[in-house]
Amino acid sequence: MVQPLNRFRETPSQTAGPYVHIGMTPNFCGIEGAYAQDLGALMVNGKTQGERITVRARVFDGTGTPLRDALIEIWQADAAGLYNSPSEMRGAADPNFSGWGRKATDMESGECIFETIRPGRVPFRDGRMQAPHISFWIVARGINLGLHTRMYFPEEEAANAADPLLARIEHRSRVPTLIAARADDGAYVFDIHLQGEHETVFLDV
Amino acid sequence: MDADPLSNRRPETGAFFQRDLGWHAPAFTPGYKTSVLRSPQKALLSLDNTITEITGPVFGHNILGELDNDLIHNFARPGESAIGPRIIVHGRVIDERGRGVPNVLLEFWQANAGGRYRHRKEGYLAALDPNFGGCGRTITDEDGNYAFRTVQPGPYPWPNGVNDWRPAHIHFSVFGHGFAQRLITQMYFEGDPMIWQCPIVRTIPDHAAIETLIAALDRQATIPMDARAYKFDIVLRGRRSSMFENRMEGN
Ligand SMILES: [Fe+3]
Numbered sequence: 001m002v003q004p005l006n007r008f009r010e011t012p013s014q015t016a017g018p019y020v021h022i023g024m025t026p027n028f029c030g031i032e033g034a035y036a037q038d039l040g041a042l043m044v045n046g047k048t049q050g051e052r053i054t055v056r057a058r059v060f061d062g063t064g065t066p067l068r069d070a071l072i073e074i075w076q077a078d079a080a081g082l083y084n085s086p087s088e089m090r091g092a093a094d095p096n097f098s099g100w101g102r103k104a105t106d107m108e109s110g111e112c113i114f115e116t117i118r119p120g121r122v123p124f125r126d127g128r129m130q131a132p133h134i135s136f137w138i139v140a141r142g143i144n145l146g147l148h149t150r151m152y153f154p155e156e157e158a159a160n161a162a163d164p165l166l167a168r169i170e171h172r173s174r175v176p177t178l179i180a181a182r183a184d185d186g187a188y189v190f191d192i193h194l195q196g197e198h199e200t201v202f203l204d205v
Numbered sequence: 206m207d208a209d210p211l212s213n214r215r216p217e218t219g220a221f222f223q224r225d226l227g228w229h230a231p232a233f234t235p236g237y238k239t240s241v242l243r244s245p246q247k248a249l250l251s252l253d254n255t256i257t258e259i260t261g262p263v264f265g266h267n268i269l270g271e272l273d274n275d276l277i278h279n280f281a282r283p284g285e286s287a288i289g290p291r292i293i294v295h296g297r298v299i300d301e302r303g304r305g306v307p308n309v310l311l312e313f314w315q316a317n318a319g320g321r322y323r324h325r326k327e328g329y330l331a332a333l334d335p336n337f338g339g340c341g342r343t344i345t346d347e348d349g350n351y352a353f354r355t356v357q358p359g360p361y362p363w364p365n366g367v368n369d370w371r372p373a374h375i376h377f378s379v380f381g382h383g384f385a386q387r388l389i390t391q392m393y394f395e396g397d398p399m400i401w402q403c404p405i406v407r408t409i410p411d412h413a414a415i416e417t418l419i420a421a422l423d424r425q426a427t428i429p430m431d432a433r434a435y436k437f438d439i440v441l442r443g444r445r446s447s448m449f450e451n452r453m454e455g456n
Contacts, residue, residue, distance in 0.1 A: 008301050008440045012414045013229050014391040015237070015405060017376060019322045019339075023314025024378055026340045031323060034279050034338050035270065039312075062242035069326070075261065075384045085260035086216035087382060100262040107325075122256050135257050137387050142239030144230035144408050146387055148258075168250060194243050204224065204249035205258045205385050 013146065016139035020071050025104045040073065040102025043116045047096040050079025050117035054187040055151070055180070057103075058110050059138055062195035066110025070140035073102045074114055074151075076133070081120030113187075118153075124164040131159035131166065138192060148203040151190045152179045174201050214307070219445035220254035221385050222301055230408035237404045238365050258385035259444075264310040266344050273342050276315075276355035280338030287337035289318025289356030291432040294375065294392070294420065298349045301443030305349025309441070310380035312342040313353065320359030320373075329361050354432065357394065365404055372399035372406070381441040392437045393419045 021029035025038040044052065055074070059067040077083050082093035084100075093099065103112035121129045131152055138147045152160050160166055160179065169175050177200045180188040192200045232244035272279035277287045294313075298306045316322045316339065319331035323339050337356065345351045358373050372393055379388040393400045400406055400419065409415050417440070426434035 006303060007443070008299060008303055009228055009414070009417070010225065010301060010442050011379075011388065011390050011417060011440045012409050013388055014376075014408075014418070015240075016378075016389045017391075017405075018326055019314060019324050020376070020389075022322060022324055022338075023312045023340045023342075023376055026338070029324060031280070031338045031340060034340055035273070035342075039264075039268070067243070073387070075257070077257075083256065083260040084262060085382075086263055087218050087260045088256070089216075089218055098262060124255055125253060130255065130257075133257070135384055137384065139389050140243065142237070142241075142243035144232055144234060144237075144240060144244075145226075146389060147245065148385070150257075165250075165252060165255070168252065174247075195246050199245060199247050201247075202245050202249050204226065204251040205254055 013144060015141060015144055016071060016146075018069050018141045020069070020139060020141075021104050024071055024102065028104050038102070040098075040100055043098050043101045043114065045096050048117060049094050049097070053116055053118050055114040055116060055134065055190060056183070056187050057105075057112050057114070057136070057190045057192065059105060059140070059192045060194065064196070067105055067140050068107050068110045070105045070110075070138060071102065072105065072112055073100065073137045074116070075100050075135040075137070076116065076119040077122050079117055079120050081122045083122070121159070126164070128162075128164055129159075131156050131163035136190075136192070148205050149192065149200050150178055150203065151188070153188070154179050154182055169201055174199075177201050217382065217444055217447065218259060219447040220259060221383060221442040221444045224442060228411060228414050230410070234408040237408050240408070254383070254385055259383050261380070261382055261384040261386065263308050263382065264344060264380065269342065269344060274353040276313075276337070276339065276341045276353065279341060281336035285336050287317065287356045288334050289337075291354070292357050293352060293354055293426065293428065293432050293434040294437055295350070295352035295423075295426060295434060296420075296437040296439065298345050298351065298379065298381075298439045298441060300381075300441045304443075305345075305347075306381055306441055307345055307347045307349060308382075309345040309349070309351075310342065311345065311351055312340070312378040312380075313355075313375050314340045315355065315358040315375045316361055318356045318359050320361035331359065331361070360399055369404055370399060370402075372397045372403050377439070379439055379441065383444070386441050388439075388441060390439070391418060394435060395419055395422045
């Protein structure tokens, strides 16, 4: 016999279901008065440092239909490449930038819009710099365990080419699934495909 | 964000333990029909955490309103309350190492006592309760403890099979300290035979894993002449000690 490790096992995930908005964005779905504002609705204020950007995201199912009942959270570094988190030991992040946003996809168009800033670069585990990126977490009816992925920027060609995470993608034809497009109005458009030819690279992190 | 100034805990910076994907439901679970077209089919890209996944926002108790942890009253007209069996749900958020996790944001949502959600997509015949909204939230204390007050939700039918019903349940969103710790789950009630008939519950392959989602009736915490209590503990991913980690910043 040996000593037991006495570890516990993570609580199993269950789908967020069709009514995720009631709990996580109640004002969005008409339950007003419970909370003053939906959490994560605003990421920036007038004093936030950095270049303002708009990210429009959609999530498509296996038929190419956008999900109209998904919920997306994003997490990113500030303009200087620091996270607004107690676990950030490299310095103090911009106090006027939360780094975290939460949006429900529109019940008609399936789109959700994040008004944020361009993130700075942060290091990989071995010290190499990663390309600028935004972390995405997607939950919805029919998704049993929340999906992690990342959005990278199309004009960062050199940084993307040297990015340690992107370099780990075996099938190079799938790398573009993590790189946003740029719309005529300057917004970044990030289409996430749950299945099919353009299935997004999801992360087990 | 600043760490809690009253706490002498040092923020943790280690990577999270690898997630046991065989313990969770797989993505493709045809008994739960909606998963068929919403499940990734290619392998996930597995990667030890970078600082992006190790960090996450922390929420201060100052975001909470006085009634946020009281679903019986947070949507009710003054002097009125939601209809249904009054319960307290309480428990502790720990990680896989057994340590209490403080400052975890817990958000919950549920149907009313009749099994009806306050949502425009809801199609069940059961009546809305004008005094019940169905959402609440709280933040764990220094030891990881939490509690809230609500009414016990009813079971409800849903379009999957011709006659599928969800057992009574409360949805939980759990926000730990790192973005990779993010979790959504559902709590069920001890003694409900419908748990084992539910296609969503049955997406989880392991019987023992499902049992960890069933809250126990806690007669010791029950408040006489007021509310019964159910105890529901939640386990988040543990993390390695950063003492032996390779240096994050390199150089
Ligand atoms: Fe439900």
